[in-house]
Amino acid sequence: MQQPLKDPLVDELLARLAPKAKSLVVTVYGDAIAHRGGNAGLGSVIDLLRPLGVNERTVRTSMTRLAREGWLQAQAIGRRSDYRLSEDGRRRFEAAHGRLYHQARPPWNGQWTIVAAGAVPSAGAARERLLRDLAWLGFGRLADAVMLHPDPDEHELRALLAEHSRQVMVLRGAAADWVDAQAVAEVVRSGWELDRLAAGYTAFLDAFRPVWQALQRSAAPEPVRAYAVRTLLMHGYRRATLRDPLLPDELMPHDWPGAAARALCRNLYRHVEAAAEAHVSAVLHTAEGPAPDAGPAYFDRFGGLRSSATPASPAATGSAPGRRTAAPAAPGRPR
Incomplete structure (x- = not known):
């Protein structure tokens, strides 16, 4: 023993x-x-x-x-x-x-993935559960019901959204080249x-x-x-x-x-x-x-x-x- x-x-x-x-x-x-x-x-x-x-x-x-x-x-x-x-x-x-x-x-390719969950019904805290689970996948909060990630696992993201709701907009792209680097740093720091x-x-x-x-x-x-x-x-x-x-x-x-x-x-x-x-x-x-x-x-x-x-x-x-x-x-x- x-x-x-x-x-x-x-x-x-x-x-x-x-x-x-x-x-x-x-x-x-x-x-x-x-x-x-x-x-x-x-x-x-x-x-x-x-x-x-x-x-x-x-x-x-x-x-x-x-x-x-x-x-x-x-x-x-x-x-x-x-x-x-x-x-x-x-x-x-x-x-x-x-x-x-x-x-x-x-190295990162500069692409961001944005998930806008504003259309998800708030009844039953469905939206908050979705936002919480997105956070577990590494997403940061850009605004109320808007999450972003520079390089998420697409398979995990698709599976998560299929579980929760299809009333979600997903966008992908790079920030405009004229966006100030300090603004990006602040989004990362707070998000x-x-x-x-x-x-x-x-x-x-x-x-x-x-x-x-x-x-x-x-x-x-x-x-x-x-x-x-x-x-x-x-x-x-x-x-x-x-x-x-x-x-x-x-x-x-x-x-x-x-x-x-x-x-x-x-x-x-x-x-x-x-x-x-x-x-x-x-x-x-x-x-x-x-x-x-x-x-x-x-x-x-x-x-x-x-x-x-x-x-x-x-x-x-x-x-x-x-x-x-x-x-x-x-x-x-x-x-």
Whole structure:
């Protein structure tokens, strides 16, 4: 049985982040379980959460709620329970995986997509639900019932509009070449609340820069410590990116803290991931026995981790990453 981890570095992170248990379970599934088949025995999940200060009773409650919300499917096997990702849960995790772990997309072509929802009936809050779901796809608010995005996922947008209403006008085109650049910058700043997003990234940097510095000064971390740091790293980064539409670089301020946050996340992740995976391998079991090894997609995270044929090395590091990713945000994620 895994014991609570008594580590000042991890304790400080837990105090700063104050993560909710259910959201922490989501992080563990996304970072440590999804790439190993997406299935875990309840006892394994309890053992993976215990070093992070979450007790057995709270884990059980969180798992039940996530199953009720459609993220997980429970399966009773004898006296034990396994929880695997549901199809809906797997889709959400795949979308989040692209957003969190992958590289920059091509340069922006200058085209904007505008959705005008003024004709959608307001009765039953249908319009507000549509605007909220457009925001989950990364759209910013240009005016009342008018949303825009520089590079939305067209398939996701079409599916969303088909669900809600066809009383919507969709326009696509570039801004007139005589529009002042400062006007565009102001639309971006206000439409996507860049100040609030920047504050989230700054808080992430404040929390994890000392961790990077401390680990650089110390010996290679033990597996359980590396696992705790990696999990809290991705929990904090997921929280910081939750509402970030990941707009093209061309539209962002030159000192955008999201770029520094991604570089720090990638370097710290690569520093601890091998030791962290060793801990997961020792703990994660299903009804059939030990969980499968990490799949190939795992080693593509942050532009490439150690080779799957290379022995685990907790000192794996890398250079700073790009700033953007192509995958959309996953809707409805617990915080």
